[in-house]
Amino acid sequence: MTGTLLAADAAERDAADPLAGFRDRFQLRDGLIYLDGNSLGALPKATADRLARVIAQEWGEGLITSWLGALWSTAPRRIGDKIARLLGAASGEIIATDSTSVNIFKALTAALSLRPGRAKLLSEATNFPTDVYMMQGIEAFSGGRVRAVTADPDAVLDALDDEVAVLLLTQVHYKSGRVRDMAQVTRKAHDAGALVIWDLSHSAGAIPVDLGGANADFAIGCGYKFLNGGPGAPAYLFAAARHQAATPVLSGWFGHARPFSFEEDYDPAPGIERFLCGTPPVLGLAALEAGVDLLLEADMGELRRKSLALGDLFMERMEPLCARYGFALASERDPARRGSQVAYAHPRGYEIVQALKELDVIADFRTPDVLRFGLTPLYLRYRDIVETVERLERVCATEAWAKPEYQERAAVT
Amino acid sequence: MTGTLLAADAAERDAADPLAGFRDRFQLRDGLIYLDGNSLGALPKATADRLARVIAQEWGEGLITSWLGALWSTAPRRIGDKIARLLGAASGEIIATDSTSVNIFKALTAALSLRPGRAKLLSEATNFPTDVYMMQGIEAFSGGRVRAVTADPDAVLDALDDEVAVLLLTQVHYKSGRVRDMAQVTRKAHDAGALVIWDLSHSAGAIPVDLGGANADFAIGCGYKFLNGGPGAPAYLFAAARHQAATPVLSGWFGHARPFSFEEDYDPAPGIERFLCGTPPVLGLAALEAGVDLLLEADMGELRRKSLALGDLFMERMEPLCARYGFALASERDPARRGSQVAYAHPRGYEIVQALKELDVIADFRTPDVLRFGLTPLYLRYRDIVETVERLERVCATEAWAKPEYQERAAVT
Incomplete structure (x- = not known):
């Protein structure tokens, strides 16, 4: 399937997604694909307002009385x-x-x-x-x-x-x-x-x-x-x-x-x-x-269904890369035993995660060789999955991971 | 000394206070006298801005990368x-x-x-x-x-x-x-x-x-x-x-x-x-x-000097109330052994603290009978001390503490 066809298919699934409305409730920069919600979840837009109120009104005005009053x-x-x-x-x-x-x-x-x-x-x-x-x-x-x-x-x-x-x-x-x-x-x-x-x-x-x-x-x-x-x-x-x-x-x-x-x-x-x-x-x-x-x-059943569907799509799109570039699935395939993430082992795992960052995809590296992709159904779209694997393919095809500065290891859960 | 003369004297000391500029760095409502900074300090104005930045930029934009990046x-x-x-x-x-x-x-x-x-x-x-x-x-x-x-x-x-x-x-x-x-x-x-x-x-x-x-x-x-x-x-x-x-x-x-x-x-x-x-x-x-x-x-030496001066003024002004209404000093008089607070024991301590709240003075009650007044030299003025004791006198003179709802005890450090 060509990239365009794939994108059209993903857009269709996004349009039919009952959870699609939640993405707009988060602050997420256009272009960024954030696959690290299982390290640090994205910022709900309501949080900034709520904190501003807690600080200015409850703390600033209510002071000590807010322990009970607020x-x-x-x-x-x-x-x-x-x-x-x-x-x-x-x-x-x-x-x-x-x-x-x-x-x-x-x-x-x-x-x-x-x-x-x-x-x-x-x-x-x-x-x-x-x-x-x-x-x-x-x-x-x-x-x-x-x-x-x-x-x-x-x-x-x-x-x-x-x-x-x-x-x-x-x-x-x-x-x-x-x-x-x-x-x-x-x-x-x-x-x-x-x-x-x-x-x-x-x-x-x-x-x-x-x-x-x-x-x-x-x-x-x-x-x-x-x-x-x-x-x-x-x-x-x-x-x-x-x-x-x-x-x-x-x-x-x-x-x-x-x-x-x-x-x-x-x-x-x-x-x-x-x-x-x-x-x-x-x-x-x-x-x-x-x-x-x-x-x-959100409905937890809907969240789970979408999480699994995002994972299925991810694994399906990754199959050619596994064959061509040596990724090995490091997470469960069976939906009954699979959390809201997919993971792949690759000897260049750390460097690839760094190179993905430059293409505006944030994933996570876990020692010794695991690329971890968190799937957050509240704010991820099907098109993000398709796009992620396309960018990953680009990293591999161009060997964008082979930069000396990526050798220095540092990561944070 | 009359109230007006006292107020003039306090205003003079405030004008000469090298720490006076700090008060404006806090969010403090006009009229409120906050003597509970040793339970919960007041809100620095810079805090709201800093938190807004941490939330919107560091969390919202930087996401997981802020663990190192921010x-x-x-x-x-x-x-x-x-x-x-x-x-x-x-x-x-x-x-x-x-x-x-x-x-x-x-x-x-x-x-x-x-x-x-x-x-x-x-x-x-x-x-x-x-x-x-x-x-x-x-x-x-x-x-x-x-x-x-x-x-x-x-x-x-x-x-x-x-x-x-x-x-x-x-x-x-x-x-x-x-x-x-x-x-x-x-x-x-x-x-x-x-x-x-x-x-x-x-x-x-x-x-x-x-x-x-x-x-x-x-x-x-x-x-x-x-x-x-x-x-x-x-x-x-x-x-x-x-x-x-x-x-x-x-x-x-x-x-x-x-x-x-x-x-x-x-x-x-x-x-x-x-x-x-x-x-x-x-x-x-x-x-x-x-x-x-x-x-x-702020200079810690200046803070300490002002803290003690506020305490001295407080105790001096309280002397007539001790004689007339039965307050007993429950904190140290000796500057070498005195923290940044003064405290008085009074059998109606809890009710008096409640009545003071209605006159916009926030102090603290500590069991069994202690009124605790925290002195925060960063944002308290000499005039606040004079005014506090005046409002306290009003509470006592009018027996404003004698309300049934004050009998219900609840307090938070």
Whole structure:
């Protein structure tokens, strides 16, 4: 098929796309193709206005009274409840605050406290590093009481012995995009007497999630990817209602049952609020809320359908490049096991990602050799996929990647 | 002296005030007297513009490339270095990130690791609650290895026995404003073999601090008080260069020596960056930086002189009210021991603070009976102090505090 025909076909699919209207709700420069929404989501236009209001009116005019008057105090819970609607959780089971890493620590220690006598924290090798690092920090501090272990990704369920207190897994793998069956894994872990913490950083807003249906224990996730909450956005933590008597180690004053009584002893709040710690990050929360509000306007089923269709189109268009230039699919083909991204391995992966940037395509490189293309159905068009592969072909045909300055490696998730 | 004469006198002092020009750099509504800058600092006018730029340009246009292109990655260290100039620390000894509470946890566990064989975390009763709560969380998690203890404020140095690993004290007490002698206390703690963590939440930007001169070990503090960093602003952590081999338990990926190598094992960054944990909160950091930048324009000696002068004037004007209406000074009179606030105890303290609000004076109530008046020399005028006491007198003379709705207690630091 020629480029023109392809473009016409893509334009037709864009015209029929029920989600097409959402693209205009984001600030996206003409010409730019942004395939890194799973590192940092694009800016919703409403966010700038909302932040300007929070700053000038709520902070500038309301000052300290805005903690109650502008509902800053309850923002972590209110936004958590909104995220809960995306993730199949109940009201009062999610709180938005702190970073993903800090929330992993809270979830790990809370889950540990519910499994006395069990010493192992289990994850998979190749998990996103911070998940395992946080486990290792707990091991180091525990003085031998806790062990952090990882197993081969395909064998992690076989490693569920009677010493495992907590299994920490990412539902959608950050590099391959492989999706874990949350209900099945949770059931197996429960059968082995362990609790599960799900890292939903690449799931929330990208694929349908049903925490309640999966009988999930704990979950954490990131606000700045598919939730479009902004750089370093507050993260969130899910604790099933049945686990909310667990006490997180990070017992800061905002997790107290009566923070403004200034009592001498820590007495955790009865519900999900005990997973708060310090004073909530109001500006970051406001941006996160704007991102979540926008996502809640879309139908998750439609998002998933389009995400898969974008991926199918991407893989179809890539086939000649795989044959000609040596790209190898590094993500799942099976829709049931595929997140909202496609990835290819290529020995020149890093340089190619750099060269694509010069053609106004932003993708992501992940060591050692993976080009990662995030597919954000809220603001990507079918024509963007066709155009991306055309520009990629140009990079390869002209060897535009062979520049000395691309040898210097630097990347940011 | 009559009101008019007083007002003329205050106007004269305002006219001679070398810091007078700073008031116009803040958004402050005419008529409002804001005496709660030690709960939430006022909004610097530059902050709104800076945030708008970070959102529209750095996030909206630069997207993921801004982590390097707009220097987001190094913001925690860059802002830490700026705060270091306010606090007498060296470059590379302070990092800005996370909440005060989370940073307390990092400092406590890092200090503990430097004192093996010692089990006690010591603080003073009446310390700001989150400090002690974080100690209690560590105790609960430690399985008996660590004990969190508090001593009477006047006897805390006597409690430094050979089991104390860490002494955690707030330099300027949140309620009384009492200032601790940092150098002397640190020396005594070192003599007893303990390390000290200073909570500088009510010190930074309020009184001169010399962490280096005091041979301080660790410190943490809050970004949203006198630093004017905005609601829930990122906090900061100081670790003296000699202690930066200590490993904080919160071993997130941003504290890794090579975060973007995605290695399997945690290997802490060599310097202060190891006290980072998750992805830095970019929006909050941008607002914090604007606040700190403004403060760095002022001379700390001038700020301190004016702060004390405002306090002296406040106490002088309050004397008739103490005699007539039963206010009792609840903060230090001695300038050497007084922070940037004055406080009065009164049995109707809560109701009076509410009634003052209706006269456009925002002060703070702290249990059980303390009216706390924060003195922010950057934006307060002498005339504001005179006017505050006049409005307070009106509240008392008319018993404006005696409203049923004021009985319902609610307050936010």
